[in-house]
Amino acid sequence: MTRPKAAPSRLDPLSYESLRQQILRRDGWRCQSCGTMSKLEVHHREFRSHSGADSEENLITLCAACHAKVHRR
Ligand SMILES: [Zn+2]
Ligand SMILES: [Zn+2]
Numbered sequence: 277m278t279r280p281k282a283a284p285s286r287l288d289p290l291s292y293e294s295l296r297q298q299i300l301r302r303d304g305w306r307c308q309s310c311g312t313m314s315k316l317e318v319h320h321r322e323f324r325s326h327s328g329a330d331s332e333e334n335l336i337t338l339c340a341a342c343h344a345k346v347h348r349r
Pocket of ligand 1: 340
């Protein structure tokens with residue numbers, strides 16, 4: 277599979293899901309902000325539109341509440 281150079285790298289849903297699981301496992305299935313283990317989501321530190329890539333270093337586990345907070349500011 278080749279990716280066009282101009283477009284930001286976007287993973288297909290299946291690869292993204294496995295990447296998500298990888299992030300959750302790395303972060304110990306806990307929100308990295310408050311430590312809860314429920315309603316976990318994976319957040320892009322760098323927004324995709326801002327050249328944020330679907331890479332492990334760019335992703336962090338947050339719960340729904342902390343995730344919403346990050347996006348609200
Ligand atoms: Zn949280
Ligand atoms: Zn986010």
